[in-house]
Amino acid sequence: MPEVKIKHIVSFSSEDKSHKAENLLGNDTTKKWRCEPGEKQACVVFQLEKCTKISSIDIGNDGSAFVEVLVGRSGQESVKYQVLLVASSFMSPQESRVGTSPTRVRIFSHDKLSSDVAAEQWDIVKIVCTQPFNKRVSYGLTFVKLHSLSEKGVESMDDSASLPSDVKPKIFGSFKMKDDNDTSKSSTFHPGKLMQLAKKDESSESKIKKEHMRRSRSPDARELEEKRRKLDRKATPKQPRPPATPKQQRPPATPVNFDQLKTKTPPPKPQKREPPKQPPSSAKKRKAEKKKPPAKPYDQILGGVIFVISGFQNPLRGDIRDKALRMGAQYRKDWTRDSTHLVCAFPNTPKYRQVEGAGGRIVRKEWIDDCAKMKRQMPWKKYAMNADVSSSSSSSEFEDASSEDEPTVNVNPAQSDNEDPYGGSTDEGGDTEDEIEKLKPKIEEDNQNDNVYDASTDEENGAVNQPSADGLPPLPDFFEHKQFLLYGDFEQSIQRLLTRCIVACGGKISKYMNDDIEYVVTEQDWDQEFDRALSTNAALVFVKPSWVYDCGAQQLLLPSQPYLISHT
Structure with missing residues (x-):
């Protein structure tokens, strides 16, 4: 089918600076036409060289969801367009939003077009593209090809239209289908012919096999077969046998002196082999492995640990506390005499100085995380925040883990059982009342001179805004600059x-x-x-x-x- 030539572009809705509408006139498919971003509908109008019947349309898409083709005739004040091809889908809504398969090509043959409109001649073609699913992209077309039937094809179509349905020739594209009633000499094939040919081949093969069996059973055939075998035996020469190898001669036997045999000492008894002695280190390791206690349940991994948290804010503070409590540890809000570990975020907090002076164990939060990950109580010295303790832990890296499972509790044995466990001094040895009175002025002076960065961050329910100068709490500002x-x-x-x-x-x-x-x-x-x-x-x-x-x-x-x- 010959291609309809486009004379020029009459008009268009809009065009991109890099992809102009005049690119559709050339044959270069790398150049395309796109509208400006954000347009709901884009259109382009072509002027053909002459009025022509359009039989098929080839459209190359470039991001459009639907494409519609309208036709009209020039020479009128206002061109009345008629729909030649209804809006056809080139991209699904999902493909439009994601941007996949934007350059799909579709070929619309004569049966896809409007039959009444395609039967007339037109010289103006308007193509309308829409993309309602993605309003941020620039879309358009890659190419447009219009085809028309030749004059002979048009005449044959007109003639066939006037014939009845049983007389119309069957046309498939540019090929003419053969009539079922055609009995020409070239039509030698008919239904069932292949089965007949297969049966003939089978019958001929069976006849040959039967003839061969009949001849093999006759006495003349047997005699001929025996003669053939005898000739084959005579023709094949006999292979000579390899010469026999001489037997190996034994060396002459040496004479035996019986007098020496009588005075000969009996052979020594074989010594029993003793197993090799293992080095003491490996033996000790095996004994230690045998003495290892069985793995504790998850809710008893940190049994006996009483910890305090410093320097962390919610929600991280709550996560650390919940994870340790699930492993059997106990939580204290402030450091008490029975506390064993301080989980600290950074040094020089008030609690850090308090626990350091009391000789307590100060660890990072990774100690809690690794205990939960390894499902056992890890040595605390590896996670100590104090540089002296962490450096000394490298020398005692292989210390017995059993001692770590039972943390020491800094409790004064002379303390009465009825005394409040949350009161008293936080020092290990315990201070007398006179010493505490002497240290009170110094402690108050240090607290006044503390840096603002030493303020406690131990709020249990999230950060609380400090009141302003007039006594009212400040308002939140998460909507600021919005x-x-x-x-x-x-x-x-x-x-x-x-x-x-x-x-x-x-x-x-x-x-x-x-x-x-x-x-x-x-x-x-x-x-x-x-x-x-x-x-x-x-x-x-x-x-x-x-x-x-x-x-x-x-x-x-x-x-x-x-x-x-x-x-x-």
Whole structure:
């Protein structure tokens, strides 16, 4: 089918700077036409050289979801277009959003076109491309090829249209199908012919086999077979046998002196072999392995450990505490005489200095993590925060782990059982009342001169804002530098509550839409106005009022995905 020549481009909706509409006139498929980003519909109009009947269309896509082809005639004030090819899909919604298979090619034959419109001649072709599933991409076409039937083909189609259905010739593309009633000499094949030929071959083979069996059973055939075997035996020469090898002669026997045999000493008795002695180190290791206690249950790994946490804030503080409690440890908010370990984030905290002066064990949080990971109590010296203790731990790396399973408790044996376990001094040896009174002024002076970085970070329920100079707590600022727009008709109480939450947390509310707005709070479903707003500001987020309420309740900026307005 000859290709219809396109004379020039009459008009187009828009074009990209790099991919112009005139690229569709050439044969170079690497050049393409694309519209500007954000357009809902793009179209291009072609002027053909003459009025022609269009029989098929080849379209190469470039990111369009649907393509529609319209035709018309020039010479009119307003061209009335008719649909030659209805809007055909080139990309699914999923492919459009992800951007896969954007250059699909489709060939529309004569049966895919509108039969009434394809029967007439046209000289203007309008192609309309749409991409409603992805509004941020630039889309268009790679190429467009129009085909028409030759004059002979048109005449044959017209003639065949006037014939009845049983007389019309069967045409498949440019080939003419053979009629079923054609009995020409070249038509030698008919149904069942292959089976007949196979049966003839089988019958001829069976006849040959039967004739061969009949001849082999006759006496003349047997005599001939015996003569043939005798001739074959005579023809094959006999192979000479290899010469026999002479037998090996034994060496002459030496004479035996019986007198020497009588005076000969008996042979020594074989000594018993003793097993090789193993080095004492390996023997000790084996004994130690045998004496190793069985693995403890998970909830008893840190049995007897009483720990205190310093320098960590929630939620990490809560995770460390819960992980240690699940392994059987006990938790104290402050350091007491029965505490064994201080899990510290960094040195020189108030608790760090207190425990260091008391001679307690100060470890990093990795000690808790590795105990849970290895499912046994790890040696604490490897995780000591004190440099002196951690360096000395390298020399005692292979110390017995059993001593680590039973941590020492710094309890004064002279202490009464009825005394409060959470009171008293934190020093190991215990101070007298006179010594404590002497040290009180010095301790108070040190506390006043402490650096601001030594402040405690041991809040159990998250960070608490310190009160301001006027005694009121400061307001949160997680909405700072964020602008909001309240869209739709809200009740007066709801609008007042939303305004109060946003402004109190540092946000700003605008009365009109502008480029600085980030969040649109609305109770309505998806609206066409949202699409227009996204076309001007693609970073807008449409959320429900519950997102603002939950952020205020949690005192932090929550993810907005669960509160988005669904795009229908």
